[in-house]
Amino acid sequence: MRLPRASAVPVVLAMTCAWGLATPGHAQSGRDEPYRPQIHYTPERNWMNDPNGLVWYQGEYHLFYQYNPKAATWGNMSWGHAVSRDLLHWRELGVALPATEDEHIFSGSVVVDEHDTSGFGEPGRPAMVAVYTSAHPRTGIQAQSLAYSLDAGRTWTKYAGNPVLDLGSTEFRDPKVFWYGEGRYWVMAVALPTARKIAFYRSGDLKRWEKLSEFGPANATDGIWEVPDLFELPVDGDPRRKKWVLVVNLNPGSVAGGSGTQYFVGDFDGVTFTADDVVTGDEPPPGHVFADFEGQDHGGWTVDSDPDLAPAPSATPPYEGPCPASRRSPVTSAAAWSTASSATTPRRAAWSHPGSRSASRTSTSSSEAGGIRTGTGPGTAGRPRVTCSPTSKVRRSEPAGPPPATSPRPCRTAAGPGASASRSSTPSSAPAPAETP
Template identity: 50%
Template sequence: MHLPKQSVYVLTVQAMLRNKLITILLLLPAAKGYCQKQPVPTPLWRPQYHFTPEKNWTNDPNGLLFLNGEYQLYYQHNPFENKWGHMSWGHATSKDLISWKHLPVAIPEIVHPDTTTWIYSGSAVLDKNNTSGLGTKEKPPVVAIFTGDQPKQHKESQFIAYSNDNGISFKQYSSTPVIDLNKSDFRDPNVFWYEPTRQWIMTVSMVNEHMVRIYGSSNLKDWTKLSDFGPAGYTRNGWECPSLLPLVVDNDPKKVKWVMFVSSGGDHGPLIQYFVGDFDGTTFKDDNAGKLVLPVDYGDCFYAAIAWRDAPQNKKILLGWLQDGRRETYPWKGQMSIPHDLSLKTTDEGLRLVQEPSSVVTKAMGKYAAQKVLLTKNLPINDTRINLNKERPYSGNSYWINAEFEVTKDTKKVGFNIVENPDITKNVNVGYDAENGQLFIDCTISEMGNKSRQNLTQTAPMKPENGVVKIQVLVDNSSLEVFGNGGEKVISTMIYPDGNATNLSVFAEGKAAIKWMNIWDFNQKK
């Protein structure tokens, strides 16, 4: 068959294009690998005195125990990637809640040919009397109670695993799940021993019903429904990570009330709310009949917090996940908050939660930080800014400020400019707004690209005490936690300062004075 010259030309061009396409397709994988953006390490945002995994993703704290003189931290972890997925329980231990020993993954995801079970959030207990029969009385087991998420089945159930080597490694209990309602959103069991009725109590979240279900068990394996709490308080998003804690009132060990904590996605990001009431071994009754929304934290990153229940001196120490926001960090993603010592305080509005940076941490700080007392007597700072960098041992953004300010009717604002650049054109403002009666963090001129507009300024209502406001500012490279009036109010957020934005200053708008202040510096000598 003979073809016209034009047809031959067309076919020749088509062949050339086809060959070029084949060449491009063959080279595409190599080109993709060459062009793919490689992760860039971000050591300037790695915290110094907050927990982060050595590498890869973390979110919720899990299974908090005090065991053999060490604080055990299990945590949601992806052992393979720096993003959410392959949910397992990572593991670390500490004697002082500052320095951590990283251990192998304690409970890895369960992979079978027909299904995969991810190890979601939960708790762990030392079964001292071997009620479960999974250890011995001489060597009681550590039992982990967690949500097994099976994405292929769209189901979440409650599983248990046990350890006979002090919580280092776990075996799955053969008859798991121990509670299965065939629900897709049913998670985050938190378990404790309730001595008056001599049984284990579990709180677990009925996510979409905005309820906490309470179960009881004599052996950690067989569970009976006792009651439901909720809906109450904030219900515009699902409920997660519930826990029920007895807390001392007004520092009187004889006065105890129970507090129910519930995490939920709030209107402006993460929200943990709490309810104060009574627990009789079966039912939790809220003193406020579910009418109030009481935030644990007024910031945009504190979430999924649970407590060490068995810490020395009967302390209840809350630990939360600080969500990392919009910026990528590498080779890790996610960090924990500073641990909070919890108690209740009687106020004009009723009983309210008090959260102070844990005394376990503050007692150990001298081993890791250089303390510099900057001002130990009243110093007026009327309508001025005082640079504090020359007083600091080293340059950097890992430090802890304790301060008391005297405020008057002529005070507008008083506080600190942190993570300030040399030109004083970018910083974060932290302090007290006397005109509006608010503790505040203002990130407007430095974090515009990292936060939604509604979260650039974060506030918490607060009043002076006898003309004095107390402020603790915990700056740790990428995290910022502010405690007001001894922990009556807390605001936590994430920040991402430039490498040269390490200046620190104190300021006042109107008349104010520094009554007392010091800084613990965790920065390293360059």
């Protein structure tokens, strides 16, 4: 459960135009609203955030998520529910676990209890069991609770013995539960946020839990630790070589500010998670560096129009300045993303050992690449391309003149096709308008 920060910009969606959108119990037939994401799942209206209980059952992918059914702001935290057969087209089913005056439903996970270890199931009808954090508004106490469904998640019954794990703490949330086949028991990874720790528990029936161990603090600890995950992956696709991955989310504490995610690769023996590399100082852990953007040469990546490498193509050195106004379409405008809330698209995970042939280097965003993005996007041929990020500076081709003050919102411009690293014999009369892809 990602708790909101007072300074955070609300991320919400509150649109109900009659364009064949997803409505409770009905599949979405179109997404013609200008600010609604086309691929990412969004509910018909109101606030959503953390995805919870991602599970495949009876021919459907189930997506549960943190949801406020009453308003377009954080609050009344409940679990929304949607299903899909292809992970792209979703049918919203409405609220699965609603908040009450005494209990808000924070993040957690869902398992299919195929062996009926909990006793919630019936012959031929294994139970879907939700393991979630009960947050009690009056006391602030956070504890782990259960609910179960016998009709593929359409209706839910809360376990009468809730909570099943209670430390009397106000910082104890986000249980991720999975079946540990080697030991034939359930394992829970749950966050101790302000302690920057992940605690591990085991259970044979999902009702009674025994503590196994703790991991942390380690590596990034500027923000509180939330929403953990623990899973095993084959190395380079080899089922005989496997590693465990512990995912820990931060709020805040990201490299670029705000919330973020870190992960640890290591081993889990059913009791203790041991990371292969833990940073103990300012130096990065040992390993193979695929791309380094901290040096002077950007790790061999090409950066056009960088005055540290060569003059700008318009015959005058670029200088620092404010981020130019962009000409974005309504769909990708800043206003759209500051008022949209969505779940991310599915991704297939794999682990590649450093130095293996399947390993590759990929830059996914300007913030991850130290503010540098090279090349051009659609509609930018022959014109500068600007990418804004907290760590980069603007590089624009302008007539010669004194450099103004450093921009409070810096950017970096990379030249488009046809640009050259050498001086041009004809200076540009004016800079071409810049676009943000």
